[in-house]
Structures are given as C-alpha cells and as structure tokens.
Amino acid sequence: MSLSGIKIKDQEDLNRLQNVLKKRRNDEECSVAICGGTGCHSSGSEKVREAFQRYLERNDPEGKIKLRLTGCQGLCERGPLVVIFPQEIFYQKVSVDDVEEIIEKTVLNGEILERLLFTDPISGEKYTYSREIPFLQKQKRLLLGNNRLIEPTSIMDYISLGGYGALAGALTKMTGEEIIQEISYALLRGRGGAGFPTGQKWKECYEAVSDEKYIICNADEGDPGAFMDRSLLEGNPHLVLEGLIIGGYAVGAGEGIVYVRAEYPIAVQNINNAIKQAEKLGLLGENILGSGFNFHVRVVTGAGAFVCGETSALVEAVYGRVGEPRQKPPHLAEQGYMNKPTVVNNVESLANVTVIIRDGAERYRQVGTEKSKGTKIFSLVGKVNNTGLVEVPLGMSLREIIFEIGGGVQGGKEFKAVQTGGPSGGCIPESLLDMPTDFDELASAGSMMGSGGMIVMDEDTCMVDIARYFLNFLKEESCGRCFSCREGISRMLEIVEDISRGRSSLEQLELLMELADVVQDSTMCGLGQTSANPVLSTIRYFKDEYLAHILEKRCPAGVCHDLISFSIDKDLCTGCGACAKKCPSKAIEGVIKQAHMINLQKCTKCGICFEICKFGAVQKS
Amino acid sequence: MVNLTLNGLEITVEKGTTLLEAAKFYGIEIPTLCYDEALSPYGACRLCLVEVSKPGGRSKLVSSCTYPAMEGLVVRTHSERVMKARRLLIELYLATCPSSKTIQDLASKYHVTKVRFTQKHEDCILCGLCVRMCEEQMQAKAIGFVNRGAERRISTPFDAKSDECRLCGGCIYICPACRLRCQGPNEESPVCNACLNLSPPCLDQYDDAMCYMDPCVACELKIQK
Ligand SMILES: Cc1cc2nc3c(=O)[nH]c(=O)nc-3n(C[C@H](O)[C@H](O)[C@H](O)COP(=O)(O)O)c2cc1C
Ligand code: FES
Numbered sequence: 001m002s003l004s005g006i007k008i009k010d011q012e013d014l015n016r017l018q019n020v021l022k023k024r025r026n027d028e029e030c031s032v033a034i035c036g037g038t039g040c041h042s043s044g045s046e047k048v049r050e051a052f053q054r055y056l057e058r059n060d061p062e063g064k065i066k067l068r069l070t071g072c073q074g075l076c077e078r079g080p081l082v083v084i085f086p087q088e089i090f091y092q093k094v095s096v097d098d099v100e101e102i103i104e105k106t107v108l109n110g111e112i113l114e115r116l117l118f119t120d121p122i123s124g125e126k127y128t129y130s131r132e133i134p135f136l137q138k139q140k141r142l143l144l145g146n147n148r149l150i151e152p153t154s155i156m157d158y159i160s161l162g163g164y165g166a167l168a169g170a171l172t173k174m175t176g177e178e179i180i181q182e183i184s185y186a187l188l189r190g191r192g193g194a195g196f197p198t199g200q201k202w203k204e205c206y207e208a209v210s211d212e213k214y215i216i217c218n219a220d221e222g223d224p225g226a227f228m229d230r231s232l233l234e235g236n237p238h239l240v241l242e243g244l245i246i247g248g249y250a251v252g253a254g255e256g257i258v259y260v261r262a263e264y265p266i267a268v269q270n271i272n273n274a275i276k277q278a279e280k281l282g283l284l285g286e287n288i289l290g291s292g293f294n295f296h297v298r299v300v301t302g303a304g305a306f307v308c309g310e311t312s313a314l315v316e317a318v319y320g321r322v323g324e325p326r327q328k329p330p331h332l333a334e335q336g337y338m339n340k341p342t343v344v345n346n347v348e349s350l351a352n353v354t355v356i357i358r359d360g361a362e363r364y365r366q367v368g369t370e371k372s373k374g375t376k377i378f379s380l381v382g383k384v385n386n387t388g389l390v391e392v393p394l395g396m397s398l399r400e401i402i403f404e405i406g407g408g409v410q411g412g413k414e415f416k417a418v419q420t421g422g423p424s425g426g427c428i429p430e431s432l433l434d435m436p437t438d439f440d441e442l443a444s445a446g447s448m449m450g451s452g453g454m455i456v457m458d459e460d461t462c463m464v465d466i467a468r469y470f471l472n473f474l475k476e477e478s479c480g481r482c483f484s485c486r487e488g489i490s491r492m493l494e495i496v497e498d499i500s501r502g503r504s505s506l507e508q509l510e511l512l513m514e515l516a517d518v519v520q521d522s523t524m525c526g527l528g529q530t531s532a533n534p535v536l537s538t539i540r541y542f543k544d545e546y547l548a549h550i551l552e553k554r555c556p557a558g559v560c561h562d563l564i565s566f567s568i569d570k571d572l573c574t575g576c577g578a579c580a581k582k583c584p585s586k587a588i589e590g591v592i593k594q595a596h597m598i599n600l601q602k603c604t605k606c607g608i609c610f611e612i613c614k615f616g617a618v619q620k621s
Numbered sequence: 622m623v624n625l626t627l628n629g630l631e632i633t634v635e636k637g638t639t640l641l642e643a644a645k646f647y648g649i650e651i652p653t654l655c656y657d658e659a660l661s662p663y664g665a666c667r668l669c670l671v672e673v674s675k676p677g678g679r680s681k682l683v684s685s686c687t688y689p690a691m692e693g694l695v696v697r698t699h700s701e702r703v704m705k706a707r708r709l710l711i712e713l714y715l716a717t718c719p720s721s722k723t724i725q726d727l728a729s730k731y732h733v734t735k736v737r738f739t740q741k742h743e744d745c746i747l748c749g750l751c752v753r754m755c756e757e758q759m760q761a762k763a764i765g766f767v768n769r770g771a772e773r774r775i776s777t778p779f780d781a782k783s784d785e786c787r788l789c790g791g792c793i794y795i796c797p798a799c800r801l802r803c804q805g806p807n808e809e810s811p812v813c814n815a816c817l818n819l820s821p822p823c824l825d826q827y828d829d830a831m832c833y834m835d836p837c838v839a840c841e842l843k844i845q846k
Binding site: 475478487494 | 666682691709749
C-alpha cells in the first residue's frame with residue numbers, strides 16, 4: 001500500500017492504515033533510537049545520528065536497521081542516549097566513535113558494550129536494559145513512554161502505535177457531552193498550575209451559548225527549569241494535537257490555537273509540522289473522519305514573560321498585545337479570545353485527554369489518588385543525583401521520587417528541602433517527605449503542584465536566600481498592574497534582603513508575615529496570590545534559620561554574603577599560593593611556603609579560595 | 622435584576638452593576654484610588670477590596686470596582702479580613718507616596734498612624750487614571766504604561782514629546798498622587814493624620830460594618846470618656 005497522498009475519510013480508513021503501519025513496525029528486525037531531546041541534543045546527539053546514518057547508508061543499503069531520532073527519553077545528563085530495539089539495550093554517553101562498534105557488535109550480534117552501560121551512582125550497579133534502570137523502572141510513563149518509540153516528525157510512527165484512534169472514537173461514537181462526562185469521571189485536573197478540574201472547565205464552555213468558541217493550548221511554560229511541556233511538544237506533538245482536537249470537538253470550538261514560547265524553536269517546528277501532516281491526512285480541517293466536525297489549528301509564538309502563562313494574559317498575548325492578566329469574572333468560558341467562550345488548557349492536560357479517551361476513564365482511574373487521577377511529569381533538578389523529567393502516578397511520595405527515582409542527594413550530603421511548584425511554590429522539609437504528591441496535599445503543606453517543577457536542596461542551602469531568590473524572580477516577572485503585587489513583592493523582598501544582611505528585627509519578621517498574608521489575599525491574578533509562598537513556607541518550616549539571621553546575625557548554611565567571612569588557618573596553610581593566584585580581588589597576601597592571610601577589606605567573599613584550597617585551610621564562618 | 626446580600630442587607634440591583642456601584646447606591650463607602658465613574662474600571666489599586674462568598678463556598682477578596690453583582694452573592698465591605706488588607710495597603714501607599722493628600726486623607730480615615738516600611742518618595746502610584754482619562758475621555762492615547770513589574774511607569778511613546786497630546790491637562794486633573802498634602806510635600810513625618818477621624822466602626826463587636834454615621838456618635842462618646 002502506498003502511503004503518499006492518502007486521505008483518511010472515516011474510521012475504517014484509519015483502522016486500515018493503523019494495521020498496515022503496525023505490521024510494518026512489527027516487521028522491523030531491529031531499530032536504533034537516538035534521543036534528540038534538548039539535553040541529548042546539546043551533548044551532541046545530532047552528530048551521533050549523522051554517524052549512524054552514514055554508516056548504515058554504506059553497510060545496510062536495504063535499510064533493515066531502522067533509525068529513529070526521538071524526543072526526550074529522560075536521564076538527560078547521561079546523553080547522548082541510544083536504545084537498541086527489540087532488546088531495549090540502553091547505552092549512554094555515546095559518541096561518534098562508538099557508532100561502528102554498536103552496529104557491528106550490538107545490533108548485528110547482540111554483544112553488549114560494557115563501557116556504554118548505565119551505572120547507578122549509588123549502588124554502582126550496571127544495567128543493560130532500559131527497563132531495569134531504577135530511574136525509569138519506578139516511573140509510570142503514561143505520556144512520555146512513547147517518546148522513545150516514535151520520531152516526532154513522523155505522523156506514521158504515531159499512527160502505527162494506535163495514534164488518532166482516540167479521536168476517531170470520540171468523533172464517531174461520542175457526543176461532546178459524553179466526552180466531558182468521561183473526562184470528569186477520569187478526575188483529570190489541569191496540569192498547568194491551578195489543578196482545576198478539566199471536565200468542569202469544559203462543561204462551562206460547552207454550556208456557553210455562542211456561534212464561535214476557541215480552545216487554546218498553553219505552551220508558554222515560563223517556569224525557569226521546567227521543560228515537561230517542551231519535551232511533550234518536541235517528542236510527541238501528535239499526542240497533544242489529538243487531545244486539542246478532541247477538546248475542540250467536546251466544547252464545540254471551531255478553532256484551536258497553540259501558544260508556544262518562541263524560545264522553543266524545535267517545539268514550534270514539530271507542532272507546526274504535526275498540524276500540516278494531520279491536515280494532509282484529513283485528521284484536521286473540514287469534515288474530519290466524515291463526522292461533519294470542522295476544526296482548524298494554528299500556532300502563535302510569543303516571547304512573553306512568565307505572567308503570559310496566566311490564562312487571561314495568554315489571551316492578550318495571542319492577540320499579539322502585552323500579556324497582562326485581567327480581573328475575572330467574566331471568565332474565559334464567557335468572554336475569552338475574540339470575546340467568545342474560550343478554554344485554555346495546558347499541554348500536559350491535553351496529552352492526558354488523549355490517553356483518557358484512548359484507554360477509557362475506567363482504566364485511567366486506576367492510577368493516582370482518590371481525588372486526582374493519572375500521572376504527573378515533574379522536572380527533577382537541583383542537588384539530586386539523577387536529574388531529568390520523571391513521570392509518576394499522582395500520590396507517589398516525595399521521598400520515593402527524590403530518593404528512589406532521583407537517587408538521593410548529590411555528594412552524600414544531607415537533604416534539606418524540596419521546592420515544588422515553580423517560582424511561586426513553597427519549600428517542603430524532610431519531615432513531610434512521606435506525604436503523597438497530589439494537588440491538595442501540596443497546597444495544604446503551603447506549596448503547590450504548579451506545573452511540576454521540583455528543586456532538591458541540600459544542607460548547604462540557606463532558606464532565607466532561597467526566599468530572596470524567588471521573590472527577586474517574581475518582582476521582575478510581575479506585570480506591575482496591581483499595587484499589592486508590584487509594591488507587595490518589592491517590600492517583601494526588601495525585608496528579606498535586610499534579614500539576609502543581618503539588619504532586621506523580630507518586628508520586621510512579623511511585618512513580613514502580615515504583608516505576605518495581605519499580598520496573597522488581595523492580588524488579582526495567580527502570580528501575586530502565590531507570590532507569598534516562598535516566604536511563608538520557608539518561615540513555616542525553617543523559622544530557626546530566620547531567627548539565626550535576625551538574632552545572632554549568623555547564616556547557618558554559610559551562604560548570605562554579609563554574614564560570612566573567610567579566614568585562613570595558619571596551621572593548616574602550606575603556603576602553596578593557589579588561593580592567592582585565583583583570588584579575583586587580590587585579597588590574599590603572603591609569601592610562598594608561609595601561611596597566607598586574607599585582607600578582609602579587599603575580600604568580596606566570592607568563596608573561590610574556599611573551593612580551591614586542598615588542605616582545608618580556608619575557613620568560612 | 623440580581624438579588625444579593627450586602628453587609629447583611631438583602632438588596633436587588635440591575636444586572637451588570639458592579640459591587641462598588643451597588644455599595645455606593647446603598648450609601649456604603651468603599652475607598653478607591655484607581656476608580657472614576659467616567660472611566661472603565663481597572664482593578665489595580667486594590668483598595669476597593671470586598672469579601673465575597675457564594676452560599677456554601679469559601680470567601681475570597683475581590684476588587685469591587687470590577688466584580689459584577691451575582692445572584693445569591695454574599696458581600697461584606699468592611700469585614701475584619703477586608704480591613705486588615707485595606708489598612709496594610711494604605712500603609713504601603715503611605716510608605717511609597719506620602720506627598721499625596723488623597724493618600725494622607727485615606728490614612729486618617731482608616732486609622733493608619735504609622736509606617737513600618739522603609740520610606741520612599743514616589744510621584745506616581747500607577748493607578749492608571751491618567752492613561753484612561755487620556756484615552757477614553759480625550760480620545761488622545763498620548764500616554765501609556767511602559768515596562769513591567771517594579772520598572773513599570775507611565776510615559777509617552779519612546780519618551781518623546783507626543784504629537785497626540787493637546788495639553789488638555791486631563792491627566793493632571795484626575796491624578797490622586799498630584800494633590801499635594803496640606804502641609805506641603807516635604808513635611809518631616811510621612812504620616813500627617815492631622816484630620817484623623819476617630820470613628821472606628823464597631824468592628825470589635827461585629828464583623829460587618831454596623832454603623833454608617835460619620836463621625837460615629839457612639840464611638841465619639843466612647844473616646845471622650
Ligand atoms: C503567573 C502564572 C503563570 C502561569 N504559567 C503557565 C504556563 O506557563 N503554562 C501553563 O500551562 N499554565 C500556566 N499557568 C496556569 C494557567 O493560568 C492555567 O491555569 C492553565 O493554563 C490552565 O490549563 P489547565 O487547566 O489544563 O492546567 C500560569 C498561571 C499563572 C498565575
Ligand atoms: S478602585 Fe477597585 S482596584 Fe482600585
């Protein structure tokens with residue numbers, strides 16, 4: 001069957017195509033999946049792919065070995081990753097020089113190349129197959145799982161795994177109302193931040209009476225360090241697109257808009273390409289699959305600020321105006337884009353929609369907690385051994401995520417806190433690590449799910465400094481319209497800065513808490529309402545650290561500049577002069593082979609000498 | 622028509638009325654800094670906050686100048702939660718722009734007698750009245766907001782003299798920050814309180830504002846004693 005120029009006119013056509021592609025896939029003797037995700041790309045996976053291609057062109061002219069450049073597979077810092085199917089042999093840190101050997105030995109002869117295997121940083125154990133690696137094994141990759149099986153630029157790859165079956169089922173067998181019921185029954189909650197029940201949101205838009213409605217996919221992803229939406233759009237764009245079309249059908253929208261930040265060029269390229277492919281096959285456009293449903297999708301890119309991710313600001317940004325939130329009501333379900341009823345959904349939420357309709361809500365409900373079902377993708381970063389995207393069932397404890405999947409804290413240091421929910425999330429201490437991770441639990445601990453950021457902090461982190469860092473981010477990112485947000489965040493930052501300089505008092509700490517409460521309570525949009533979280537959660541769990549700064553003028557973690565000083569222990573100093581050479585402000589004085597000294601007047605407390613001294617002679621106090 | 626409860630009072634207003642308009646109509650005063658009858662509501666100064674709840678739902682603070690009256694809504698304009706936020710915001714305004722008589726008057730009215738924040742002396746509170754005045758009433762659009770967050774300010778395009786501006790002065794007329802305080806802008810204390818109104822409504826006993834007399838006779842008597 002030739003696949004060029006075909007149109008899918010109804011469900012039968014789709015089934016037939018799926019079967020042909022499935023068979024083709026099963027006939028593949030072996031395939032090599034090279035990760036082309038952001039992490040692997042930057043560690044050189046494109047060069048590795050070229051090397052594979054060149055080698056195969058010469059030695060495998062019949063094309064028996066299939067090569068795929070996939071989206072992010074996880075374990076980003078071990079890139080470039082290469083997986084050899086069907087055995088699922090997992091190679092990491094692959095370089096161009098390894099390519100020939102991989103094909104000759106592993107692909108053709110099943111021989112394992114020890115040096116490329118993944119070694120667990122803690123146990124020291126080596127793993128051959130990807131399914132054995134604890135980092136991947138403990139996850140439930142409902143959404144990300146197919147990333148390594150498909151080329152994001154190939155709609156045929158997606159269809160060969162049953163893709164667009166959910167859409168066909170929805171369009172031919174379900175009404176909009178039934179889909180909404182199914183989503184509600186699946187207890188899907190928005191993955192973009194607020195955790196609002198998707199079924200309810202859709203219902204409001206469905207019930208709004210209007211000749212035109214819109215559905216917008218929010219791929220603004222402004223949280224620093226977060227890249228779950230990016231890796232979905234880059235790695236499996238059709239999964240998101242299919243959810244968007246289903247959503248459009250359910251609420252009665254005729255147009256879908258994907259708002260992507262311009263800093264994600266590959267995501268923009270892949271989703272644009274996916275739209276074109278779907279249109280060509282007849283899965284988008286007029287009379288989709290013979291159902292009479294017409295739906296068009298376009299991509300809008302924006303170089304918006306963090307606050308543009310807020311729904312009402314997003315609508316402004318889609319117009320091309322400055323993204324500034326507005327007061328709700330009227331809600332977007334009444335008055336959104338073009339003043340018409342509009343639904344805004346996060347990328348990950350829409351990917352979940354596809355999965356729910358594909359597998360049925362009953363099956364979807366088997367994963368998760370009583371109130372929140374399904375999985376959540378977290379971006380696990382910070383002082384943890386395995387960083388990267390992890391997708392786990394909602395309700396898995398923070399401890400399991402950080403210690404079993406993440407492999408614990410780097411360098412054997414003590415765990416201190418985990419910051420969840422992006423810049424306006426909160427910090428959760430060790431004592432609460434057994435808490436199940438879901439929307440309500442995190443909120444009651446003074447943090448939030450947010451879009452799934454997770455930053456692990458070790459004993460060397462100062463919590464006052466952390467509060468200062470996030471307030472500073474929020475101060476820059478506030479749109480500045482609400483007085484309570486603009487001035488409130490600035491003033492919270494002012495007080496926290498004073499504390500970190502040892503220039504504060506207990507009254508100021510009281511005032512800080514009072515102000516934080518008011519800012520949270522009185523601001524218009526989510527940014528201001530959550531901006532107090534970094535302050536309130538750190539005070540709640542790490543008050544002793546605040547008190548040490550205020551009362552003893554001491555920074556227990558030795559981070560806050562104004563409260564630390566460096567000195568050289570005369571007895572330990574060997575006079576090697578290494579520190580004096582590296583000191584950027586020439587503050588270290590002394591004669592070679594004699595104990596050195598730090599001139600405190602010149603010292604900028606950069607800490608380079610502390611890092612560099614091999615003898616532990618530089619001391620921080 | 623829409624039925625709702627305002628400070629315990631059952632009222633009926635036309636659909637589309639904002640909570641601020643409803644309260645005004647019933648003689649309840651809500652402070653504002655960014656609102657003007659003749660301009661579109663903006664919701665930025667946050668002084669007009671009121672506490673609203675739907676039966677069975679949790680209550681929240683919203684800006685009454687933008688919030689439409691809704692069937693069954695329970696609205697409290699002077700609850701403890703509202704007053705706490707309002708007072709702190711006024712304190713923040715004083716800490717930011719003490720030269721404004723409008724702000725000094727609000728401080729006296731709401732019993733804000735001290736400033737615990739570092740004192741600043743800004744000329745503008747970014748209420749946006751001038752921007753809307755220029756655009757909506759004068760059809761000029763000569764000024765607008767630039768930058769975001771703490772850098773936000775009001776200016777002409779590219780900070781150049783604007784061709785749109787007809788020097789009508791509407792922006793100055795409406796500015797609450799330009800109304801200089803009685804003793805002049807450079808008075809030593811940031812808080813004036815010269816006409817402090819000693820009439821705290823009966824909040825100690827009731828969480829709703831019970832007394833709308835200004836000054837409140839009962840309170841005056843209590844203070845004299
Ligand atoms: C300051 C701010 C930034 C936000 N940024 C994003 C974002 O980058 N991506 C996103 O999907 N949602 C973001 N949100 C959440 C959205 O407002 C909204 O809740 C979400 O897109 C709705 O989709 P969902 O129900 O599918 O989660 C942000 C919210 C706020 C207040
Ligand atoms: S008057 Fe309502 S926010 Fe300013």
